[in-house]
Every structure is written in structure tokens, then in C-alpha cells.
Amino acid sequence: MLSQESLAQIDRELAKYPADQRRSAIMGALRIAQTEKRYLTNELIEFVAGYVRIPPVAAYEVATFYNMYDRKPVGKYKLTVCTNLPCALSGGYSTAEYLKQKLGIGFGETTADGKYTLAEGECMGACGYAPVMLVNNHSMCSHMTPEAIEKKLAELE
Amino acid sequence: MTVYAKGVVFEGVDFDNPNHWRLEEYVKRGGYAALKKILNEKITQDEVIAEMKTSSLRGRGGAGFPTGLKWSFMPRNFPGQKYLVCNTDEGEPGTFKDLDIIVSNPHALIEGMIIGGYAMGITVGYNYIHGEVFEAYQRFEEALEEARAAGFLGDNILGTDFCFQLHAHHGYGAYICGEETALLESLEGKKGQPRFKPPFPASYGLYGKPTTINNTETFASVPYIIREGGQKFLELGKPNNGGTKLFSVSGHVNRPGNYEIPLGTPFADLLEMCGGMRGGKKLKAVIPGGSSAPVLPADIMMQCTMDYDSIAKAGSMLGSGAVIVMDETVCMVSALERLSYFYHEESCGQCTPCREGTGWLYRIVHRIAHGEGRPEDLDLLASIGDNIAGRTICALGDAAVFPVRGMLKHFRSEFEYMIEHGQSQFAALS
Amino acid sequence: MLEIEIDGKKLTVPSGSTVMDAANSIGVHIPHFCYHKKLSIAANCRMCLVQVEKAPKPLPACATPVTDGMKVFTHSDQAVTAQKGVMEFLLINHPLDCPICDQGGECQLQDLAVGYGQSGSRYQEEKRVVANKDLGPLISTDMTRCIHCSRCVRFTEEIAGYQELGMANRGEFTEVLPFIGKTVNSEISGNVIDLCPVGALTSKPFRYSARTWELSRRKSVSPHDGLGANLVVQVKNHKVMRVLPLENEAINECWLADRDRFSYEALNSEERITKPMIKQGGVWQEADWQTALEFVANGLKGVIAEHGRDAVAAVATPHSTVEELFLLRKLMSGLGVDAVETRLRAADFSLKTAGATWLGQSIADLAASDAVLVIGSTLRKEQPLLAQRLRQSVKKGMQLAVINPHGDDLLTAKAAELVVRPDQLVEGVVQVLRALAEVKGIALQPNIENGSGDIPAEARAVAAVLAGKEKAAVLLGNIAQQHPRYAEIYAAAAAIAEATGAKLGVMSEAANSVGAQLVGAETGGDVFAKPRQAYFMLNAEAEFDVQNGAQALAAVQKAKLVVALSSFSSCALEHADVILPVSPFSETSGTFVNMEGRAQSFNGVVRPLGETRPAWKVLRVLGNVLGFAGFDYTTSEEIRDEALAGEIGPRLSNALAAPVAVKAQAASGLVRLGEVSIYQADMLSRRAPSLQKTADAAVAAQLRANAATLAKLGLAAGDRARAEQAGGVAELAVAVDAGLADDVIRVSANHPLTRALAGHVAAITVAKA
Ligand SMILES: Cc1cc2nc3c(=O)[nH]c(=O)nc-3n(C[C@H](O)[C@H](O)[C@H](O)COP(=O)(O)O)c2cc1C
């Protein structure tokens, strides 16, 4: 269900914890699985749970508790914009609004061509660089003024 | 942009050099000297802890608990495994200092943790890193590799029989994991739901074993304290508020960023360092310690110095040192609405008052902000807040209530106006 | 010890106690939802907030440790204000549907709301609605009512041993659910219904059938496994509507296994027979009791007159009461018939012990063992609650080892495990014995043949678990007891116990296995191997209750006279000549002696259905009809007092009466592992529709083997296979069981699909169907 590469990465996560605490690796394992498959289907969650050797419902709890796991299909690029107060004071909402207009979608939606998904984020711990946007959960972009957004979108072609 | 005045955590860091975070550069500016000093001079565990106590370093994660005292709680002779955990789950809105530490000076943290491990007889540590900063997590993992390769980390550190393993654990989007016991649950591969205390982590922590948890900045201050002495660190700040502290300034200032300044620096000075108010507007209010701290109006804030005691006296908290600056244009109802949404969104959901109460608070503030407030709403907000605060497992319940209380205390009229007129005198956040 | 004052009352409590413990010990009730004495402390509902002197804020009693000199106020203003605040939060999103809620009348939230709630709600927004979940055939959900106490989730993880329920999402969107597409399959799952303090989890079979205040509560004892769980049977209009646990810390604690709880469905089944019936000229006819009893008396006398008394055998299941079995014996003695047998599932009748075989100690003592070795048992399915107890003991440090013909998960850590072919169970036990002999430097007893070859590492590990333990036990399960070489297994196990100072124990397979021995209802041996002219069958169904059901059925079909005392018609109609409808446990008084030798008497909870009569009365009257002396009992208590006269303790003994020769046998070919599945083990479970819809019931209809064995047979999971034993055939779906040794075919026994097969542990052939 997952590539050898991903399994090797999960093994590296497992190695961080005591042998009888494999469960500790579930967050990393789900992240790795999601990175490969873009989102977590129930089958994938069950597979990862089996690999880590925990009950599937325990993995499901984790996959539904943490915000960054996606359990529905997302576009090729998931753009998460922080709208928490510090970002909002520095243009977080306008950034979000700009993206909504530009892509023609609202929060939680994906463009028809499946390229972009827009999401509202909570504080990313980078408020000094507001407005902040996250691409595919892992790549942070600071100072997302309209010009910066245009530039970023061009890179994402 | 990070600016610093008197560096402890960022001592000697050249932010213009893209390699300044690397081990080689860190060693050049005196890095790992503290660790070498301890190992070479065979400084005892008790001496290290005594030095920490002298420094009067207080935990930088929010609660401000004296670090030396916390370290002395660890049952050093406990026969089984013990753990050292660093809290880099920085998610408190307004805070972004720990991110800069692991990106710009990760070895200070690593060295601080190794020293902590030494002092408390701990051989395994984890650093729990906030989900949204994946690149910083990767950077930290790389720094760990460097430290291992150089013999600072791992088995038989610097040829002695002292061993310390350190791993990074990546969160995936849950503010509550900043709460130390939620963090431990998360580290165990579960939902981040805080544990009831007692028992405290010092006796029942990670995997049920004695555990010490400190904030990133706390650990990153340790090498300096050991190298330069606790007294010198203390003198950087003021009594009971030793050292410098990172302040993450965001909002309506010209130069948002992290400022490492001595505790006790007047707020007015900090504001000036930040280039003053953006667009020359007037200061209206400041949330001085992260979103969970009660808001303070400009006049009170301008009288404060930036330290635990002064801010507490003014009725708020220094917290994590996140300073959210708001100018005269900000609608406080709208600001509170966003914060209340956040706590509602981030409540872990296990305890009744927080699970049910944060949503209720948000819905009331939301209806006020949308012109549907009712005259009884402000009393209702206060009453719900009283039913949440102090009744929950962890302090998130309190954190959700403090902003409401602060706003109602200092800006009640703005809420009343909005309830009465159905709209604000100010523009909503946009 | 710590001193504490609660509401002005001073008391001392052991250190480590919580405020809740302290309050409970003096009967002060502190309101709570998430707290449960058998579960870990969650402290999440916050209902139990109390005021503690010097504490700045109210503290949860359930989680706050008592400190010396602590002063607690459970009803002070601060405490009550806090409790009321929590109550308000709990109610804002809770539906106000008490009038249609099954929990109505026994809802902790409702009870407390009456005391604490305000009249009108300050919460004006729309209430939350949560989708219901499919938890399987036993538990019904109304998740909007959930108050997130997490008791059910903790139960599956901590007590049932495997987390089948979770709390997904977070904050107010938190929902209790099983993994998508899964149900709750634990054999003790029904306990979550009791644990749920509101009406979110309720009994599916019971749903909407009655309101709790219409039900009367009567005590009883579970008629299933050898534990003897105590029951509260709830009754309406002379019908059993529901079964709940009666708390007994020494036995079932506060739990029930699902079959204890749900088998009552069979009591109201269509298959109940309510009138005596006689088959004449191949046609069944209803008869009055007098006619039927005379028919039986004459029939028995006739067979004996013609063929001699050895031509008659009486068989009964050990689910029958002491009183029934005692009278059965007495009746047969009157007729001069010796053969009275309750060991219907046995294949080896040669074991002789000094007394009735039993657990060897009390259940509570067993739970306090340092090490336990289980031999030949599918423990969770044979003894669901005992398995649960041992699981808790393992958490406290007990080491559990097993020697089994399968690797089934005990949902707790096994310290060591030796998996063997079922026909090599004796050899497996001997290997462990050899390992022990080596460690201890002792010789094997002369009657035990020392196996040859290397001792496997697993056997050494099992030996190591027992060696040097202060309090150890060796337990024999159903697979051992039903094994064709039971006596040898027993002797080898006894030798292990002797070598290690462990207590030897037998886990009774049925509610009254010990009682059956005490009244001597074990004199027949294999009464079907050599067919008899007449069979007198009490609560027994040939093809389902006898190990070699096919053989038993053939014997019964050939017999001249078959008398069936049964609550159900189906099987009896097929091969009996006369049916006397007798009461199931709910309609009669009686006594079961559980595996720890505890006699538990109970009364009927409802009156007998139709013309059904308690079997003890039927047997007594039959004695009268036959003109025997000593059949004038008027109550079951009189019978019990005669049957169990004196103390039971001295009559229990697991000591071998004579040495048993243990000889190594070689294994070859495909071998069957046959066990009676959990919901086929007795007449009631077999007929409880909801139990028959469980995952356990589904597994019982499969043929299982490990992947290598299946490959060798050209089979794959999902195929259909034909299994054959002594001419009998069963066609089953194939599944993989990785825990089996090579060449082992696991097919449940005495199942509607497998009743044509022969011995539990015997050669079998398998081919693709
Ligand atoms: C809701 C909540 C969120 C918290 N978030 C953080 C955080 O992001 N980082 C942090 O270091 N401490 C956080 N804390 C505080 C920690 O629980 C803990 O006090 C701290 O990590 C201890 O380290 P220190 O003594 O070095 O400050 C949080 C506490 C609460 C109640």
C-alpha cells in the first residue's frame, strides 16, 4: 500500500522510540503515508495502524484529532492560510480573500481542475512573518501579500 | 526578521550568514563549550542545578516556573528510564520565538538539553516540534545529525561514559499539544489530551516514567548560564526575573519579529525597537503574553516593564512573551471573536466545561460581532467564563476565558455599543 | 494511613486513596459520570468537583489524592456551584428526549439533572446532533446523547483488552465510534451498556421493549460457563426482558459476558415446547403430564425388562442443576441403571481423581497468582470473565504462559507460549515438564515417558515462567478436558504443578460441572460408543452436546426409546419418542456449583411457560409414578440439602487417584482442532438470535488453517472447503489462522454446519468444495 521509501521512513520513525512503544511512531507514520498518497483513506489508516501494530481505531483517533491530516481528497497543492489574530492584524484575511477570488473557491474547497485546495489554518507559530501560508502542510511561505501570492502560484505551476 | 539586543539564546548569531545555524559556526561562537566544561571539569549534577537556581531562569513556555527548581524535582536516582522533553510545540497565537531558535540556533537547544540530561541523570530526550513548521523540524533533525557525528550527542559523549540520545518528534496540528501532559500523550502516539495532575510528569511522565519538560527557549538559555555563570545571567535581567527573554512582537508595529532583550525592559522601549506603530497610528491595546493573556489597554501597557512581575501586577501575564500589538482601528469584538473561535477549535474536548463552554463562548461573541447580541450576553459571557475557569483538567479552559475577561474588563463599552447598535464603531478584522 | 475529614466526618484511609474512595467508604455520594471503580481515572466529566480546604479552586474528587489532614466539603457553596455549572454544560447539547429514551428511569444524567438542573436553558443555540454508529447486533446507539465520559472507550481498551471504540475528532466534535466499518466484537462487549451513564449505548435486543420502571428485578445465576456470574433478571408480565449483572466482587465483579447477558432471548423463543408430547406411530401428539409420565415409566421398565438395565443410559449436560442431576441419579438407581453421564463433551473418561476436579483455589486467589500456565484453552471464549480477570492480573505483574494448539490472542501479554498440534498437546506439556526437570535437576516421574530430542525454546520459556514463583497455577481448559488423551494431559500438568509448587486447576466448562461430579453424575463413560436401547436425556441434544455428535445421533436414532426432558422442541422432535417440557434456569429453582466450589442457589424468576415444569419436579413425580421410595420432596432446597449434605470443600480434589501412564505418540497427517464455539456451547446460547449474529458466531462457521497448510491443500481464504471425518462431511468457508501449527484444521464442533463430523481432535481430510 505504501512505497518501500515510505516504509523505510516509517521504520526510521519507529527507531526513535523504545521497542515496546511503537505507538509513538503513529503520528510520523500517518504523516509519511499522507505525504505519499496526499490524503488518508480509511484503508490507508488501517494499513498504517497495522504496520505500527496498534488498533485501527487508535490510529483513526490520531488521524482525526490533528488538523494537518487530510481525510478527504485534496488538490495537488493544499494552501492553508493562517487567519488567527496576529496574522489577521497583518493582512491574513485579505490574503485569504485574495486567494478565494483568484481561485474561485472557498475554504475547504478544491478547484475544479483538482489543483488547489484552500484551507483556513490556526496559528502556525510564525506570526512575525504574517501573513503566513502553508503549502502542502510542509512548506511555509511568509509575508503573503498579493504580489507574493502571485509569485508563489507561478512557482506552483 | 530577528533583532537582538543582549544575546543569550542568540548570542553571536549572524543572521545574515545562511550557515550560522550549523555546528561549525556554533562552535566558533563558543558553542558546546559549556558541555565540554562540565565534562572536562567533572562538574557535578548538583553544581549544575545550583547554577541554574542562581540564574533565576524561569520557564519560557508560559508558566514561568523556576527551571532550577524543576530540575531538582527529578528523582535523579530513579532506577528505570527517565526522559527529558523539550516543548517546541509553539502554537500560542503570537508566539514564534522557538521557531527561530530551532532554525537559527538549533545547537544551543541541543547543548542545553544534553546538559539537562547530564544534570538530571537522563539518557533519552525528545524534542516535540510544532506541526506547521516542517522545514524547521527537518533543520533540527539535520542539526541532531551534526551533533551526533561530532560526538556531542549519543553514546559516550566526548569520550566520557555519559550518554544522551535525542530525537525530534513532529506534531501535526493541535495547539493543545503545547500543554505539557498533552504533549506527552501525543509523544506516546495518542490524541493530545492533557492528563490530570497530580501525578506530575516528574514522577509520571513519558511512558509513565519520570520526565522533565522545558520550553525550547528555556533549554537554549542553559549553555550561556553554565558557561558564563548563573549570576551573570541573573544580572542581565532583574531579581526573580533573571536573564534576557525573547519577545515575539506581532501586529501593528513597523518591524514585527523576535526581540531578545533583558527582562525588565520598559514596554515603550520594546515598541520603539520595533520601529513604533505601523502607519503612525495610535496604540490601542496589547496582548502581552500570547493570546491566552488578558488584553491590556495602551495606557496601562505603556507603564509596564517586560517581565513576569510587572505584567502580572497590571492584571495580565508575560506568558510566552508574545506581544500582540493593536492600533486604534481594531474592533475588539472582532478580535475576541477570532480568539474565541480559536479556543473552541482547539479544545481537546475531554472535559465538559471546556468542550461545551468554549463553543458557547464563541457563539455568543460571534452573535454580538454579527449584530445579534442581546443585552444579557455580557453577563452570560462572564458567568460561563466563571463556570469554565478553574474547573478544567488543563489551563486551556482558563486560556479561553482570560481573553474574554480582559476584553470585558477594559473594552466593555465597545461590546455594549455593538449590542445596542448592531454594529461596531470600528471595522471588523479583514 | 491518612486522616481526612469529609463534610465534617473524620476518617482514615490508606495512602493512595482518592477523595472519591474516601467518600465512598463512608457512604457520602459525590455525583460523577466518568469515574468508575474498575476503570482508569479520566477526570473528564468534572461532575465530582468538591471544595478542598486551602485549594484555590474546586478539585475533582475522583482524581484528587487524599493528603493527610485534608478537609473536603462536598456540599459547600463552592462545590455545589461548580457541580451545577458542569451540569449546565452537560445539558446544553443533550437532547431532552427522556420520554422516549431507553435509559429513562435509570439515567444518571436524568437523576442528577433533577437535582441540579435549572428550569430553563440559558443556551439558545441549536443542539448538536451526532450520527449513530453500528456497533453490531448487541449494542444500539443514540450518539447525540453521549456525554463524552469515555467509559466505553476505556472499557474496551482496559477491561476487554483491545481498543474497539475510540473518540474521534476533537473539542465538541468529539464522537465515540468504532473504526469505520468495524463493529464491537468483544465477548464481553455488553458491559458498555451498563457503563454508559446516559442512553447513548443501550441494549439492541431490549430496545423499546419495556420501560425500566415496569420491570421487576430478580436475582439469578448464569447457566453458562463455570464462573457462575450473578445476574439480575428483569421481568415484565412473566417474561424475561433483560439481564444485568448483579455485582459480586468474588465472582463476576460488576461484569457479564455477552452470553450471560443476551442468551435470555432464547427463553422467549418460538422453539420453546410447552406441552408434553408423545410420538406414536411416527406422529407426534400432545399429551397430558400424567399420560406422558406413565408412558416414560412404562417405556423404561419395558426396555429394562427386555434388554436388561445396562441397555439404558441417562445423559445430561452439566448446565443442569445439582437438584436435577441428583434426582436423575436417584431415579436411575431406582431403575437399577448405572450409566448416568454428564461428561458429554469428553473423549477420554479414564481420569480418576480423589475428589471433584475444580479450580483448585478461589477465583480471587487465582487472580492474585504470580504466574499462571493455561493448557488447552481458548480462554477468552471458554471463560470470558475469567480471562478478563487474568488480564487485570497481568497488568499488576502476573505472568501468563500458555500451551495451546492455537496462538489465539488473549488480549494481554503472554510471557511465554508453546503452540503445538492438537494431537501433540500431551507431548507439549511433557516438553515443558522436561525443561522444568532440567532446571530443577529432578527426574521425571517413572510413569511419564521422557520425550526425546531437543526441548524447544518455547517450552523452556514456559517452564521459566513457572519456576521459582511463589504463587503459581496450572489450569486446564476445555480443549484439554475434551481431548482424547485428557488423562495424560492431566497427569503431565499435575507433574508440572508438583515440580513448581503450583496449584493445579480445572476450569469447569459448564455452570455446574463441579456440582455434577459432587452428585456422582459421571458413571456412564461414552454411552454412545456402544448404542443402548434407551436414552434418558436431560437438557441434552445429541448432535450438539456430545463430542462425537454424529455417533451420538446415530445411537439415539437406533434406540427403542428416547426420553427427552428439554425446554426446546427442535432437536427433541427429530429423535425422541417422548418429550417432557422442562424449565430453563429462569423458571426453576436450583443450584450450580461453580469452578471454585461455591454452591449458588437461585429461584425461578418467572413462572414456567405453558405446561412446562421444573425438571426436578418432573423427576420427582416420575419417581412417584415408578413407585420409588424417597421421592417426596416438596422443595428444591430439600433436594439440595440432601445432594450437597455437609461441606463441599473436602470433596473437591484434583489429586490423581492413581498414576497415569504418559506415553509419547507421534503425529502425522492433517488433524482437526475442534472446539465448541462460544455461542454453541449450550441450549440457550444456540437459540439467542442476537448472539448468532455476532462476529464470534460467524467465525464458528469457518474452516481455518495456516497459510502454508491451505496452500498445500490448494485452498485460499474465501474458498469453500469440504471437510470429512469418519464419513461425516461439512462444507465451510475457508479462512486463514496464522496462529496454528502446520497441518492443523480448525473447525468448530457441534455446530449446525459441522455436526456430521466426528472427534474434536482426530484425523480429518479436506478438499476444495
Ligand atoms: C494550553 C496550553 C498551551 C501551551 N503551549 C505551550 C507551548 O506552545 N510551548 C511551551 O513551551 N509551553 C506551552 N505551555 C506550557 C507548558 O504546559 C509547560 O508549562 C512548559 O512547556 C514548561 O516549560 P518551561 O518550564 O520551560 O516553561 C502551554 C500550556 C497550556 C496550558
Ligand code: SF4
Ligand atoms: S481544559 Fe480543554 S483542552 Fe484542557 S483538557 Fe479540558 S477539554 Fe482538553
Ligand code: FES
Ligand atoms: S467523576 Fe470525577 S471528573 Fe468525572
